[in-house]
Amino acid sequence: MTTEQPHRLSVAPMMDWTDRQCRFFHRLMTRRAMLYTEMVTSAAIVHGPVARLLDFSAREHPVALQLGGSDPAELAAAVRLARDWGHDEVNLNCGCPSDRVQSGCFGAVLMERPGLVAACVAAMAAESPVPVTVKCRIGVDDQDPEAVLPRFLETVAEAGVRHFVIHARKAWLQGLSPKQNRDIPPLDYGLVLRMKTRFPELTICLNGGVTTLDQARDLLARGLDGVMIGRAAYHDPGRVLIGADALWGDPFAPAPDAVVRAMLPYVQAHLAGGGRLHQVTRHMLGLFHGQPGAKAWRQVLSVEGAREGAGPEVLLAALDRVAGAARAA
Structure with missing residues (x-):
């Protein structure tokens, strides 16, 4: 099942939060927004309890599976195993800054390795019947986002990805905790907007710092294809998700x-x-x-x-x- 332009609004993948119970609850408030699973590592799927990791209700659609990993063969195997569950999208995490993710050479550290990301998404796409997308940062540590981000998008797009969710902050892999990385690095919405102008053929969605539907409407009006909301959608779901379907011209807004x-x-x-x-x-x-x-x-x-x-x-x-x-x- 798919929804037309589901990414106009999406709820961010959040570890320990966006599990299947959370997604079912969110779906009762919005019929159209794209929902994301928690990040699941490719190793966990290949070597672990696949059903427990991937089961979800058909009523959650549209729902995207977010994977973490950096081994193309292992990611391809995970996507192959996940096919039977029928997610609407498979997303590769290139934005999480946690120490555990860095030690596994995936998440935000992959911003330094666009060639490896390209190899990963190409291998995933070869096994996936649904779109493979990427969630990334604008850069990490001392990288210059103005140079790094367009090069990253271009390299990964050449491997077939047409949809990027960009967290409009750098990730500081040295010196900041994962929690601090959600707030301290400054937001640069202008850079993300320029990426949409530079790559009009790509679907560009913005994540980071958005807390209201009014903000989402403004960013969509400025030319972005979609907006992803994280913590605000979780902590204040009534205000963020009830009425969100108006972004599609749908009056659905349950009490x-x-x-x-x-x-x-x-x-x-x-x-x-x-x-x-x-x-x-x-x-x-x-x-x-x-x-x-x-x-x-x-x-x-x-x-x-x-x-x-x-x-x-x-x-x-x-x-x-x-x-x-x-x-x-």
Whole structure:
């Protein structure tokens, strides 16, 4: 299943956050935005529990699988194994700055090796029935982004990639933590916009620092093909994702309480399969952010949702607390 121009808005791949429970929840708020898996290493897929790593609900579409790796043969093998799961896109991570990623020679360190990235994506594309895309930074450490980024895009595009998501910050591999790398290096939206002008045939999406739909609309109006939002979509999903489909001219915008009720069958199925309520509700804490009852909502889900044997009744109780706060406001 595909959606026309799903990348006008996408939710960034985020480790420990954008798992299948999170994506199902997000999909109830937007029918059109592209959702991404957490990064999965090619080694984990080739040598690990493939089904546990790749299973997802058909209702999550459109969804992209993000891979981490730098061995073309291993990445090709991972893509070959993943084919049966039917993701709408396979994305190679060339932007994550964590120490673990650097030691494995993938993520942002690949900005220094565009030729290797080209070999990787060519090998992936040979095994993939869906587009292979790349998420990258504008450069790393002392690189000059004005020189490095266009050379990187050109080299990787020559290998067949037509879609890039560019995090509009450098990654400082020496001296900054992964958390600091999300905030401290300055944003350079102008450079990303110039890349779209320079490479009009490529699909160029921007990531980094975008927190509202208004910002996304402005960047789209300035010529970018898409905008990716990360932490804001996770921590304040009601504000970012409900109404996001208007970017496609679609009026779909469910009420937050309707989203909660729509989650109940999923929660029941998750529990019946041996899961715990907290595995789902931890992703829902920000749904009522900034609204009356938001604190009570978070408290009920955090405390009661973590108890052994907790079930859908916890969600309904939390929803009652929100409704009570709204009436009192």
